[in-house]
Amino acid sequence: MTTTIAKQYTRLLAIWPKDALRPNLPFTRAIEHRGLPFGVQPITHASEETSKSNTAAPSQLSSSLPPANLRLEQAQVNALFSLLEDRYSKKYVLSPGVLKPTSAPEYYTKLMEEIEKAPKKTWWEAKVDQWKMKIRWS
Template sequence: MATSTVAKHYTRILALWPKDALRPNLPFTRTIERRALPYGVTPVSPPAEPTKSSSKTAIVEAVAPLKATPQEESAQINALYSLLENRYAKKYPISPDVLKPASNPEHYDRLMEEIERAPGKSWWSAKLDEWKMKIRWR
């Protein structure tokens, strides 16, 4: 695989990668962009704004990315494509019983509802929900 082909694959992966609604400030695409920099891929997401807890991030960004050979990079590209295509979920499907445990059949449905509501919540509503979970209503 040539260097230009590697760059094209990384560009396509970055375009197809889903947005992270729960952590928009820490998307996985930044990791992919960091890996693709030596191949001439320009970053899609804006750089992270520095915060108090970003000292670890600053250390990671200070380290220059290593450029692997195009053959070694093809394994990384294949892994990213397999995640995009849900190959493992299709190859190893889980039983519906796993998502509906006898002890709490609605657990995962409620969890998915909460995850869908989370991006639109304010700090105050998130705290109220946290407190509600600590009180036993029954």
């Protein structure tokens, strides 16, 4: 059973989408941490290779963790796969009015545009946009 959980964690790490907004803090680190007691090898991060000397080796971490409840761990893996497959948004479909409130119908559309643009902005563009938000143009 533990090898099955290790394989599932490894598969999750391989297919989990990259976080464009916070590349320095990916969710895959949490998945790696959960999989360490089962023998899952962490994905090497380019930015972390320099800081590896400051952290404990994965074998040391996995030996210090308490043994996990296999049934609980399988439920955790299933929850991660359900998030990855977007089961809940398919099961509980939102009405169109939720994403287009009468007070600001374009709010979520503009928010998604900003989220898509954010990783591509330079530092200066981000600062200018931050200043624009503080000044009210009428």
